[in-house]
Amino acid sequence: NIDPGKIEAGISEKTKAILPVEIFGNPAGFDAVCKIAKKHNLPVIEDSCEALGSALKGKKVGTFGTMSVFGFYPNKQITTGEGGMILTDDDDLADLCVSLRNQGRGKDAGWLAHERLGYNYRLSDINCALGIVQLSRIDEIKAKRRQVAEWYRQMLSDEDRLIVPVAPADCDMSWFVFVVRLAEGLTMEQRDRILQQMNSRNIQVGNYFPPVHLMPFIAEKYGHKPGDFPITESASARAIALPFHNHLTKDQVAIVCTALKQLLAV
């Protein structure tokens, strides 16, 4: 997650909002981020796409920001096939979003009155029906994923070449993915070898996430290069996303952990 201690140094007269992400479902630090935003009179756009159902100190994600966004792509805790939602308790912002999603139509003027440039971002009733049913199962889904995360944590707890994720004590975490990191000092080459060998054993793992600033489009548009964000790059270079979904069994988790430990030992 964003380091709240580093935000203020980055705020300038050009700053329009703070956009923190509850990465992998973890809401840690969001209360601190909101305090800083308030002090500087900046809106927070809370990216809760990976964290549906998480809470920090009893406060649900999606309720911290001026606006928050959720995504329901199939890899998420619940899915509508595609699509997402925006939450806000600001009526004007809500009206604006409804208009933008509906090709710029206004609130009361009718179907053929476009008040602004808008888009067709409407989520169909069919997609919504899927989402409503899935939402009613969120506690069950959360519990299943928490169990899988717990098995991984137990089985990898003796592995000091790995940094294993933990839900902070004050967080009720809705696990999105389970991403371990190779310990400090291990290299991207070692990580990539492990990824390749796990995948060749049909255990699907990924380099989740590569740094955004080095994506070709962003790097070219903003002139970023390796070394610009060393903490991000170091974490990313050592990250391994392990197989993770609601229906993983303890035996399957054990197969993944055994293979990972074998490859770490080579």
Ligand SMILES: Cc1ncc(COP(=O)(O)O)c(C=O)c1O
């Ligand atoms: C943190 C985060 N933000 C935004 C998105 C984008 O969601 P969508 O592609 O549904 O708009 C995702 C989806 O993967 C995400 O994980």
